[in-house]
Amino acid sequence: MAGGVSTAVHSETRLPWWTLGASVVLTIVPLSVFLEGDSMTREIVVVVGALAVAAYTAAVHPLSIFVASAVVLGFVPYLDVPGTKIPVILVLAVGLWVALAFLPGVRFRPGWCELWVFALTATALLSVVATGVSTTSLTELAAWLAATAVVVPVRFLPAAARTTMARAFVVSAAAASVLGIVLVRIDPHGVLLGRFAFAGYDPTRRNVQQVGGTETLTTRLTGTFVEPNIAGLVLAAGVLLAVAYFRGPLRATLIVVIGAGLLLTLSRSAIATVVVAGVLLVLRAPGGRKVTTIIAGLFAGLGSLAIPQVRDRLLDSFGPSDTGTRMRDLALQEFPRAMDGQWVWGLGWAREEFRDPALGRAVNFVANAPLITVYRGGVVLGLLVVLVLVVLVVRSWIVAKGTFEGAVLCTAVIGFVLVACQLDFPIVLQAPATVLFSFLVGLSLAPHEPAPPGTSHA
Secondary structure (H helix, E strand, C coil), X not given: CHHHHHHHHHHHHHHHHHXXXXXXXXXXXXXXXXXXXXXXXXXXXXHHHHHHHHHHHHHHCHHHHHHHHHXXXXXXXXXXXXXXXXXXXXXXXXXXXXXXXXXXXXXXXXXXXHHHHXXXXXXXXXXXXXXXXXXXXXXXXXXXXXXXXXXXXXXXXXXXXXXXXXXXXXXXXHHHHHHHHHHHHHCCCCCHHHHCHHHCCCCCCCCCCEEECCCCEEECCCHHHCCHHHHHHHHHHHHHHHHHHCCHHHHHHHHHHHHHHHHHCCCHHHHHHHHHHHHHHHHHCCHHHHHHHHHHHHHHHHHHHCCHHHHHHHHCCCCCCCHHHHHHHHHHHHHHHXXXXXXXXXXXXXXXXXXXXXXXXXXXXXXXXXXXXXXXXHHHHHHHHHHHHHHHHHHHHHXXXXXXXXXXXXXXXXXXXXXXXXXXXXHHHCHHHHHHHHHHHHHHHCCCCCCCCCCCCC
16 A cells, blocks of 8 residues: 555656656757747747647637637737748638537538639649749648638537637627727827737838828728728628627627728728628518618618718719729729730739739739639639639528528628629738638528527517
8 A cells, every 4th residue: 555655656746747847848949949040940930839839729729719710800810920920810720620620519511612612722723833833822822722711610610609709700800990990090190000010010111001082181990900901801791790690789889889990991892892781681681670771771871971081982982083993994904914825824823913012003903803813823713713702692692581690691791792802802812801701601601590489689
């Protein structure tokens, strides 16, 4: 007995020393490599460490990865892994797959959605091979694939986890909207935005973005979103998901807060996306919700016109001071010439104009998701993308006749396809926008059970 107790005590006292020794090795060695290595070595160490932490978290607390993805997407979409230029949203997008494997209640049954993702991946890889394989092109392909494939783990989430993720996104978007509104009011010249380097801003340059009107320049809301058009897309999704996943006074408050931020982005494509989704919701929502939706839409429209900046932005559309429309028209006219001789597989993925905003403005590539897909990946990939979008619209229109929540999600997808994808390019080129669209599609593809009898959606 005494010997057994002695052995047990000896084992218990020896285990912490082994644990401490392993901790020292696993901490000191990477730290030494990080401090003594070059920039590439340091970045690799940081990435490996981040992936290890993400993998552990995904295995032990899988839902937290989905929530973290929603929070980053809704509040700070351009956040990078510290010490690197790797977007956190892409690290989390990969982590979603690991988290899905450990999440209880998941029933993974691949179907047509996964076939579409595979077909897009294979065609995009052919485009990369045809236009020149390089580290940059493969990196761009991997980033696009990671962002696009988010649709798969999201659509297989159990209902409770899906609701938690969607609500985390909405609350995060509301917080970002509040911060953005405050910054527009107290910092119209963007002086403070340089201090938001963690969010993706360059502290060495003037970060404010303004749009010209007939008489004055108006500051656009960027907040923690960096780009006003990205802010518009995220906040547009936030408004629509607030309608789907919240109820009562909290829903109204979130819609007003996020909607105000959306309007101050002055992103006409994002605003039009919400308007189109609202009109479609009136047509497809269950009968008892139509009148309420119409009344809410009328109040939202009147409130929008009551904001001078928004009213001026809308009234200036297509006028002599609307440089954005003129540049879009010019890009469309130049598109055939730019694609001359490169129609089949595109101009390639390693395009400097996609990564340098100044060069992108000078090149003035077309602001249309299907056409920019052709520009980068060729007609073969472009036609496949268009086919996917058509299938999404048709499927969403049919399914939207079910539950109110499902109707909101499906009309949101249709709105993004018919407006946001046609009037801008971030959904193809910007990882946060690609993840956002995949997130919305994944939510719309998930099954939505009818509410129990007597349950109110008010």
